Amino acid sequence: MAERPDSNFLRAIIDRDLAAGTYASRTDPQGERLPAVITRFPPEPNGYPHIGHAKSIWVNFGLAQRYGGRCHLRFDDTNPVKEDREYVDAIIDAVRWLGFSWESPTRDGATRAYLYYASDYFDRIYAFAEALIECRAAYVDSQSAEQIAATRGSFLEAGIASPYRDRTSEENLALFRAMRAGKYCDGEHVLRARIDMGAPNMVLRDPVLYRIRHAWHYRTGDAWCIYPMYDFAHCISDAIESITHSVATLEFENSRPLYDWILGRLRDTGALRDPLPHQYEFARLNLTHTITSKRKLLQLVTEKRVDGWDDPRMPTIAGIRRRGYTPESVLLFCERIGVAKTDGWIDMSVLEGAVRDDLDGRADRASAVLDPLRLILDNYPEGHGETCTAPRHPKHPERGVRVFSLSRELWIEREDFTDDPPKGYFRLFPGNKVRLRHGYVIECTGAEKDASGNVIAVHANYLPDTKSGTPGADSIKARGSIHWVSVPHAFMGEVRLYDRLFIESNPAAGEQGMMVALNPGSKRVITACLEAGLREAAPEERFQFERHGYFVADRFDSSPGKPVFNRIVELRTGRTAGPSV
Incomplete structure (x- = not known):
């Protein structure tokens, strides 16, 4: 889908790199020339993807399409305690539903799937960690997590160096290999980068690179008992995959110096070579009347405030799809809000307007x-x-x-x-x-x-x-x-009237938490009198119920001759718009 002119500052960065030939001469191990633009969508499989991820998918896959490059789908699965195959499948389904593909043609005319997992690289990431230990850029710290947190300092004062910071490379290697062999308990040791305990950026105060975690990994099982931290594995995975433009949201801006430091030190050891990936940040999607924190969405699910991750009131892509939104409407929404450099708020009415505009031309009418x-x-x-x-x-x-x-x-x-x-x-x-x-x-x-x-x-x-x-x-x-509908000919069917999940514009604000902002009228189930022809509606078939709004036959609960309809959105809204960019 075409973007608005000048709506995406990332294109200017890529245009500059293309003009300079920054990534033009790279080849893969087989000698095949690599595209000059390779992006990636790198979710952590610890929850269902939401509308904010839809924007990131649109940005990363869209940029690759525009420049004839490719976009990788990679799961940054470094935390076995929170990750699950269910979440991997949900993310794959979401990317496909939005119309994007991680497959690209190869030189011999075949098709290759650029689908990866950070866990694919655990052996290589471990080797990179040893390379940093050998050049005294990393050390094993035997302090507890509480001690490490207490000695990091503050924005006003420097941190305190660990008493274990000056262990020799030989001591650190021996300890790290013993950690790998499972000789220590969770939390007994960590591997930290040796950077600067007085750095103004707190991220650079000797961040943890590896921790001990005796936990079952959904892909590697019990093969590992130490796992790399996200910030360590993420940049290395980008380098392994020859990513050119690592596009992230603004909450990762403070981590960019660490991204560059890790790759730079590994380049100095000879483990990596130029040109290295570079990270660029764009504004995350802050949407009113909803929550896009996976932790808080999980809380809604586990406390049964909603009917699962795909509840039509949820901002997850699975929920949006079940609500009746089309992939085209979601991409239209992304196009309209564009790509900004600073965070702001987008009113929910912008998303609702996109689906109205998309369905106006495609949805048949019914009474x-x-x-x-x-x-x-x-x-x-x-x-x-x-x-x-x-x-x-x-x-x-x-x-x-x-x-x-x-x-x-x-x-x-x-x-x-x-x-x-x-x-x-x-x-x-x-x-x-x-x-x-x-x-x-x-x-x-x-x-x-x-x-x-x-x-x-x-x-x-x-x-x-x-x-x-x-x-x-x-x-x-x-x-x-x-x-009207004729009484003897009416089809009596279940209709679910959905509204916004939260009554507050910013439900995360306030001391009482998001639960007090839940909209008690966000779901109402009625038996409606429907035009007889609606009885044959297929799952995910959409209609405009004249005067009432747009509705969809539920993709799971509908059965032949007995559709269940979800209200997607009303025809128009009289709500007052909240803050927007």
Whole structure:
């Protein structure tokens, strides 16, 4: 999908590198010339990907496509305690659903999948760690995690050097190899970089590179009991894969000097060679009325505040898909917000507007009554019925028409009748005329009420010569128009009315936490009266329910002849927009 002009500063960086030939002369081990642009999408498989990841996918894969390069999908799986194959599968599904591929053609015309895992490189990363130990750029620290944290100092004062910082390379190698052999318990030792305990950037105060963790890894099993930290494995993985432009969000900006330091020291040892990857940061996606912290999303799931990772209220890509969003609408949203250099807030209405604009042209129309009230046409023959037609899509006559039945008794929306109309009310009230959409003009004659005064049925007469599409149909004017479904022909189906999960613009703010900001009305399940043709809706088939919004047949809970509909988004919103960039 084309991006807005000048919306992506990263392109200027790549254009500069291409003009300078920065990565032009590189070859792979087989002697094949490498593309001048290789990006990567490197998620940690510790949760389901969310809308923020969708933007990162769009940025990284989109840049590679634009410059004829390639984008790798790599799982930075260095923490066995939190990672799982389920999350890997969810990320793979998300990238595919968005329409991107990590496969690229090779020189011989075949196709190669550039799908990697940091765990593929554990042996090489370990060897790089030993190379740093040998050149005294890393050392084994025997302090506890609490002691290390207490001696890191603050922004106002330098940290305190570890008493183990000056161990010899031989001592460090022996200890590190014993750690690898499983001779120590979790937390007994760590491997730290020897950089600068007085560095203004706290990240550079001898960061931990390896820790002991006797845990089962979903890919390597119990082959390892020490695991590299993310910051160590990530930059090395980029170098191993010959990444040119390592694109990250702004929370990694402070880690860029460490990224450069690790690669630079390994280059000095001869373990790596120029040109090395370089990291660039862009603004992360901060979206109002939602949460994009995987830890907090996991909390919503484990505390059963939602119905799983793919709950249609969740900002996960699986949830967005189940809600009924299309991949095109998500990419349109990414295009509209562009790529910024500084963080800001995007109002949820921008995402909702993107799916409306995408579905307006693709979703067939249908009639649905969500809050039914019986309408009786007293002068319409009992037992009689007739067909009415309407275009499947008003802007696409080539799609044909839908056919539905009209009868003496109809379902209408409860809000379409009142016996005490306010000024400007043009729907049903005694003595008023309205048009049944695609049907007749009717005149309201009154209503039935129960003992409590609640309206239980509305009565009207139809005007025979006013049926839509027939000669003279407009001879009698009606200022209002209402939709309806025939009572004997209606399909009664489950409809889930979803709204925003949080009522607060920034649910993470405040001392009480996000749970108090949950919207109690974010999910409402009703039985609706639906146009008969909707019975055959296929899973993930989308419709505009006229007046109500866009709906989708749930991809999992729908079955043949019994679809369950999720509301994707209302036709329009009167909400006040929050902060935006």
